[in-house]
Amino acid sequence: MEKENEIGEAINLDSYDLYLNRELSLLEFNQRVLAQAKDARVPLLERLNYLCISCSNLDEFFEVRVASLLQMAEMDPKAIGVDGLSPHEQLERISAKAHGLVEDQYRVLNDILLPALAEENIHFIRRTEWTAKQLKWLENYFNEELLPILTPVGLDSAHPFPRILNKSLNFIISLTGKDAFGRNSGRAVLQAPRALPRIIQLPADATGSGPHDFVFLSSIIHAFVDQLFNGMNVKGCYQFRVTRNSDFFVDDDAIDDLLLAVEGELAMRNYGDEVRLEIASNCPEETVNFLMARFELTQDRLYLVDGPVNLNRLQEIINHVERPELKFTPFKPAVPPQLARNKNIFAAIEKQDILLHHPFESFLPVVEFLKQAAADPDVLAIKQTLYRTGVDSPIVSALVKAARAGKEVTVVIELRARFDEKANINLAAKLQEAAVHVVYGVVGYKTHAKMCLVLRKEGKKLRNYVHLGSGNYHPKTALLYTDYGLFSCDKELGEDVRRVFAQLTSLGKVTKLNKLLQSPFTLHSGLIEKIEREIDHAQSGKPSGIIIKVNAIVEQQLTKALYQASQAGVKINLIVRGICCLKPGIPGVSENIVVRSIIGRFLEHTRVYAFENDGNPEIYVASADMMGRNMFKRVETGFPIENKRLHQRVRSDLELYLKDNCQAWLLQSDGQYEQLSPGEGEETIQAQSELLASLQN
Known part of the structure; x- marks a missing residue:
């Protein structure tokens, strides 16, 4: 039954008024990044870094998003987005917003950062200020x-x-x-x-x-x-x-x-x-x-x-x-005690599932997983997806060693990972030289899933060991991006991963998966079903609730499902780093939805979907955001966190982010963001800092 507004009219969830423009939302994200450069609580050189990041982000915004809109304005000028704006109208609003952002960037540089750097005896010397000695050296x-x-x-x-x-x-x-x-x-x-x-x-x-x-x-x-x-x-x-x-x-x-x-x-x-x-x-x-x-x-x-x-x-x-x-305090990522105690990573995984939360916990166990697989005579085969990793990565070295040791090694490389295409072409050549089976996924669909499968012979049986994650197999970005990675030898999960690899490397019909949700087949419909289940629970007076943490919310069907859940009384907390086209706080539509963005030392990159489910909560970690491309034009995976201890840990992480009152920004229904700050006498909570402190060895 459709919900009605105050004058008894049915609320149209397709109304343009209910959606924010994705491009303007992305510019708002860059504004929040730039705000870090103004924040005196952030070390000075890191503030300079945030300024640079906001500029780099803006470059890519023009190279990709504005370029795409200009093409659309030429080819289909009457096209209307979910927010009701034509390409030309979007370009007009982008121009006004982007010009203001650029002016702000240079104001931050000239009026805030350069004077602050000068106070620390870090100088950018103008031509009019060069001494005779400096002039002579520079001319030479x-x-x-x-x-x-x-x-x-x-x-x-x-x-x-x-x-x-x-x-x-x-x-x-x-x-x-x-x-x-x-x-x-x-x-x-x-x-x-x-x-x-x-x-x-x-x-x-x-x-x-x-x-x-x-x-x-x-x-x-x-x-x-x-x-x-x-x-x-x-x-x-x-x-x-x-x-x-x-x-x-x-x-x-x-x-x-x-x-x-x-x-x-x-x-x-x-x-x-x-x-x-x-x-x-x-x-x-x-x-x-x-x-x-x-x-x-x-x-x-x-x-x-x-x-x-x-x-x-x-x-x-x-x-x-x-x-x-003048920089962030260095830290050493922790190693989970299960892996610190047991040097044989396969033995440790056999005992229990292991969850890693980067960068608070080290990425080295992922590298060690592949190194041990390469050296282990009982390992028969390794299958791996690579989206962004780098030719000189220790991940690649381990795969090459495994192939040279006679193991069956298959790597699915996504050649069209934007701005990493050349690196991935070189990577493919390096792997092929080592007799690795290299495939490029499925034509028409980017392979964005983060999966590794190791097939190991143990006695008379074969066991699948898997690593699944929300982020790329890239040791350097694992120090900068927050991501989850799961080690498991669960039989059904391992079989699911094997089937997905079979889809990517061969031909055949869609196969039924036991536990994984996979795009472009079951991830979108699976999330819709879980949201609808929360609606049913709320309407029946049963415990309900949704927490979603992603980088972007754009896809309209999922957004409408969240609106419907809010209308049914489901409490929804969304932690969205970047683009969010959903409008929170609209009476009769989204008054039960709160959207926050966390901008801090690390780039928030985890994708988590949590559902209360009448007291039997489910949590899925995924490689996918709530965007049309992730749901329908990419191969993605979402995997359940079933171990009770690990499940509670992810839930606690989410709740910590929801309590953050230092690095959290709340989205208003007009598309603007307001930064939270502790009230008088209120405890200061900074989620990233607390996770960093709690997970240090």
């Missing part, structure tokens, strides 16, 4: 390190405007006078080679500088650019950067070889359509208009910036400054 640096590899292009009929690489540092230069051939078009373009460092540390002994004095590459080029144009006069030199469409399309129905198709598309990534132009704010209007015309961009895609056109490069100094007090 320019002549020896830069001049030989810089290639300015004077613009004339024989030298057309050059192709500008995506996100590269460039300079537009205004000139007067004539060169040796009597030429002068009045302009030149200089592209800074990507191999050059964007920030140079001044040597204290040669320049009399402090231990942490830095100069931007752009400042050096500005200071000595006239040496590139002998006999001519440089009137002005201004930075600019172009962001291009970096998403690529592979027609699954028209390709014979996915590897070759991806390689072909990668070659064009740096030269996709222009989507954004950043120019130094002191650039004359005439030159700005010249560049906009060259790139065929309109005013809404122009960003005039008060500082370096690529703030991401500021991350470089974090490794150059050895000031532990």
Whole structure:
């Protein structure tokens, strides 16, 4: 039965008013990241890092999301999203929001972080402030390190405007006078080679500088650019950067070889359509208009910036400054006692399921699992999915050793993991050289599931040992992202994983799984059924409740199901790091839903679905977010946490996140977020810090 509003009308859960725009929601996430750079409680160099992350995120937002909308606006301008906005309307709102965000980023840099860094004797020295010694050293640096590899292009009929690489540092230069051939078009373009460092540390002994004095590459080029144009006069030199469409399309129905198709598309990534132009704010209007015309961009895609056109490069100094007090306190991830006591990882798993919560607990047991499998004469086969891992990963080394030891090793590599395509192509080649069976999953579906299966002969029986997770098999990101990983030798779970691998590597019908939920087949419908079960319990007066922790909530059917559960009286807590299209707190629709986002030292990445189920609670950990792509266009898995102790542990983690009053932001029904803070006399709770403290060895 449909619920009615205050005047007796049935509430339409398809109404545009009930959904937030996903792109604007993503920009709100970047605003929360940037807020960390303003937070005086965060160590100073980490605040600088958050500023850089917000800029890097914004780059990807333009490369992928804005680029996609621009294509949609051209191909299907009348398309309407679930929020009622056309592509053009979305682009207008994105432009206003993104321009405000960029202004905020440079305000944080210039008015907050640079002065704070200067107080700590970390200086970015402007050209107007260079001492005679610094000037001499920098001129020598320019002549020896830069001049030989810089290639300015004077613009004339024989030298057309050059192709500008995506996100590269460039300079537009205004000139007067004539060169040796009597030429002068009045302009030149200089592209800074990507191999050059964007920030140079001044040597204290040669320049009399402090231990942490830095100069931007752009400042050096500005200071000595006239040496590139002998006999001519440089009137002005201004930075600019172009962001291009970096998403690529592979027609699954028209390709014979996915590897070759991806390689072909990668070659064009740096030269996709222009989507954004950043120019130094002191650039004359005439030159700005010249560049906009060259790139065929309109005013809404122009960003005039008060500082370096690529703030991401500021991350470089974090490794150059050895000031532990200005960084997060180092920590050593814990090793679960079951694994610390028992060096044989298979024996430890045989005794009980083992849950790892990264980065609070070490990723090394996952590496050790594969290392021991590679060396164990009783292990017959290993099957592994890899989405993002890196060619030099110890995971890859273990798989190579296993194959060379004569074991049957099969790896499913997702070639189209965005921005990791080239690394994954190289990874595939390395594994194939070691006689590993490499497959690329299912055409038309990204393989995003995180699974490893080890088949071991024990006496006369074969036993499946599995590792399932919410995050990638990447040791470095396991120190930065929060994720769950489960070791188990449960018979039914192992058989499920084997069947999923069989689907990925061969052909056949969908097979029934015992415990796993799998997209694109049963994950979406399974979650809908569990939400509907909570509705039935609530309507029958039985215990009900839902806690979901994901990176994004976008998919409309799941959102509507949550609205219906709220209308039935189910209490719903959603912990959503990034995009959330669901509107909480709407009377008659979502007044029983609370949405919070946790932004802290670690990137929240766990995906957990918890259901009260009339006092028989269920918890699933998954590789999938609540997005259409995860539910219908990817191979994903959701696995139950059945061990009572581990189940209670995950539940306690979720409840801790719900109590966080320091790093939690509450979503309002208008799409804005409000940061929580402890009230007077209230206990301070910071979930990540408490987990870090409780799980340290």
